[in-house]
Amino acid sequence: xxxxxxxxxxxxKTRGQQATLRCSPISGHTSVYWYQQALGLxxxxxxxxxxxxxxxxxxxxxxxxxxxxxxxxxxxxVNALELEDSALYLCASSLEGGPGETQYFGPGTRLLVL
Amino acid sequence: xxxVEQDPGPLSVxxxxxxxxxxxxxxxxxxxxxxxxxxxxxxxxxxxYTYSSGNKEDGRFTAQVDKSSKYISLFIRDSQPSxxxxxxxxxxxxxxxxxxxxxxxxxxxxxxx
Numbered sequence: 001x002x003x004x005x006x007x008x009x010x011x012x013k014t015r016g017q018q019a020t021l022r023c024s025p026i027s028g029h030t031s032v033y034w035y036q037q038a039l040g041l042x043x044x045x046x047x048x049x050x051x052x053x054x055x056x057x058x059x060x061x062x063x064x065x066x067x068x069x070x071x072x073x074x075x076x077x078v079n080a081l082e083l084e085d086s087a088l089y090l091c092a093s094s095l096e097g098g099p100g101e102t103q104y105f106g107p108g109t110r111l112l113v114l
Numbered sequence: 115x116x117x118v119e120q121d122p123g124p125l126s127v128x129x130x131x132x133x134x135x136x137x138x139x140x141x142x143x144x145x146x147x148x149x150x151x152x153x154x155x156x157x158x159x160x161x162x163y164t165y166s167s168g169n170k171e172d173g174r175f176t177a178q179v180d181k182s183s184k185y186i187s188l189f190i191r192d193s194q195p196s197x198x199x200x201x202x203x204x205x206x207x208x209x210x211x212x213x214x215x216x217x218x219x220x221x222x223x224x225x226x227x
Binding site: 004006031033035042043045048050055056058090097098099100102103104105106107108110 | 145146148150155156157158159160163165202204206207208209210211212213214215216217218219220
């Protein structure tokens with residue numbers, strides 16, 4: 001069974017540009033989660049999508065946004081990039097969206113903002 | 115104060131040693147507890163999942179949860195060089211369906227041959 005896949009693996013942007021990151025969940029999973037792993041800050045929850053709807057977002061500015069498509073894949077958009085947005089962006093998926101659902105992570109997209 | 119505290123290490127042990135990794139937390143509503151392993155430049159991989167208090171064993175790995183002390187542990191027996199990675203504890207609560215896992219900072223483990 002294929003795991004969570006993410007693309008691209010690496011992304012280099014300059015300050016002020018926009019970045020689009022993509023995630024395909026495990027087949028049969030309907031919930032997708034996005035986390036940011038910045039150096040020294042650990043994994044921080046960004047967004048949760050379930051059945052095409054945004055269910056929750058973490059403490060990040062509105063320039064972090066995303067969506068979930070009918071096939072349950074998801075994309076994360078980061079507008080007006082800032083240097084501190086440089087981080088590993090991890091996508092996870094779960095079978096359903098209830099409490100206690102196991103989240104399985106992808107390999108991440110490493111974003112570098114210059 | 116962070117919701118989840120984890121000693122970042124690094125922790126260096128000889129091959130074959132028993133490793134103990136720990137996290138403390140402040141939110142008594144946490145019910146679900148996980149340990150993930152993350153190799154360098156890779157995504158986190160789920161190792162253990164425990165609901166509420168108690169022990170769970172899987173091969174060389176044992177997870178313990180003590181809710182009265184708000185303390186969780188992961189023990190690795192007969193550690194191998196391939197266990198060298200960062201270990202992240204994560205937890206969530208049942209009452210608020212936020213989808214959010216709260217992670218510790220991660221402990222970097224090095225097992226020397």
